[in-house]
Amino acid sequence: xxxxxxxxxxxxxRLATALVARLGAERGRLAxxxxxxxxxxxxxxxxxxxxxxxxxxxxxxxxxxxxPLLFAAGAARDLGASSVGLVAPYLAYMxxxxxxxxxxxxxxxxxxxxxxxxxxxxxxxxxHLHRRGSLADIYAARTGVVHAGEAVARxxxxxxxxxxxxxxxxxxxxWVSEVARLAGAPYLVLEKxxxxxxxxxxSLPDIAAHAGRTPxxxxxxxxxARTMIAAVRALREARMPAPACIGVHAVFAGPAYEELxxxxxxxxxxxxxxxxxxxAIDLDGALADAAARMAGALAGAL
Ligand code: R5P
Numbered sequence: 001x002x003x004x005x006x007x008x009x010x011x012x013x014r015l016a017t018a019l020v021a022r023l024g025a026e027r028g029r030l031a032x033x034x035x036x037x038x039x040x041x042x043x044x045x046x047x048x049x050x051x052x053x054x055x056x057x058x059x060x061x062x063x064x065x066x067x068p069l070l071f072a073a074g075a076a077r078d079l080g081a082s083s084v085g086l087v088a089p090y091l092a093y094m095x096x097x098x099x100x101x102x103x104x105x106x107x108x109x110x111x112x113x114x115x116x117x118x119x120x121x122x123x124x125x126x127x128h129l130h131r132r133g134s135l136a137d138i139y140a141a142r143t144g145v146v147h148a149g150e151a152v153a154r155x156x157x158x159x160x161x162x163x164x165x166x167x168x169x170x171x172x173x174x175w176v177s178e179v180a181r182l183a184g185a186p187y188l189v190l191e192k193x194x195x196x197x198x199x200x201x202x203s204l205p206d207i208a209a210h211a212g213r214t215p216x217x218x219x220x221x222x223x224x225a226r227t228m229i230a231a232v233r234a235l236r237e238a239r240m241p242a243p244a245c246i247g248v249h250a251v252f253a254g255p256a257y258e259e260l261x262x263x264x265x266x267x268x269x270x271x272x273x274x275x276x277x278x279x280a281i282d283l284d285g286a287l288a289d290a291a292a293r294m295a296g297a298l299a300g301a302l
Contacts, residue, residue: 049080153182242266
């Protein structure tokens with residue numbers, strides 16, 4: 001039994017249970033409430049003095065979560081916690097990683113500074129690192145990253161015969177190639193042009209050499225699903241079978257999931273970093289292992 005105590009935000013009971021088991025931790029009780037004026041009430045209902053506090057809170061729809069999270073971490077420190085860690089299966093605000101237009105906020109950097117101000121460490125899964133080398137570029141907090149490639153490749157190996165792994169854009173190549181290697185399948189990447197939030201075009205290379213294979217589209221985030229839809233359409237026009245669509249993070253904004261189904265996708269599968277009916281690939285164990293490594297490293301540093 002460690003001295004860690006795990007407090008889960010709503011919707012994270014399953015992951016919290018995995019963390020409690022892996023860390024040999026106690027499960028904390030957290031009370032959250034919105035006052036009539038919209039302000040947040042937060043209470044840690046178990047003592048935390050001298051303990052390593054682990055907060056579990058995915059950051060999909062981050063604006064409504066970040067304030068109570070900040071208060072929970074603040075309360076933990078105030079009440080004498082030895083450390084505060086955050087397990088966030090989905091890490092928000094990673095996509096605005098540069099100023100595309102003059103005057104824009106580079107939200108990934110500001111968000112990173114904010115989280116690093118209240119967490120000693122952060123564990124997350126497959127953060128969107130297209131233009132950055134690592135989370136350490138922007139996070140001052142120690143970071144642990146779970147890569148989904150192995151779990152995705154296992155799923156492909158078990159469910160798709162004769163797969164052709166396809167990444168929707170050049171940036172996806174480094175991890176699509178890894179999934180393909182692990183699944184023992186060939187891969188290719190598409191050329192993608194995003195003209196707006198809901199306007200995406202992709203172009204397909206010559207695919208004739210892959211006739212007879214089952215396309216498997218793999219992306220880190222499915223948000224509006226415009227990327228996947230454009231790729232599905234291009235593949236169907238090239239007379240390929242309905243592609244399996246795999247996303248790590250099931251953001252699925254608005255009717256995106258239904259629109260992807262209607263566009264002619266085959267099976268749609270995601271990892272369980274954001275709760276959704278398409279979740280079929282489990283990353284809880286890997287997140288718990290990463291949190292245990294982080295807690296161990298922290299103990300070694302004390
Ligand atoms: C972009 O670089 C990402 O890897 C995804 O392709 C993108 O976030 C998907 O967004 P959407 O579903 O809105 O097209």
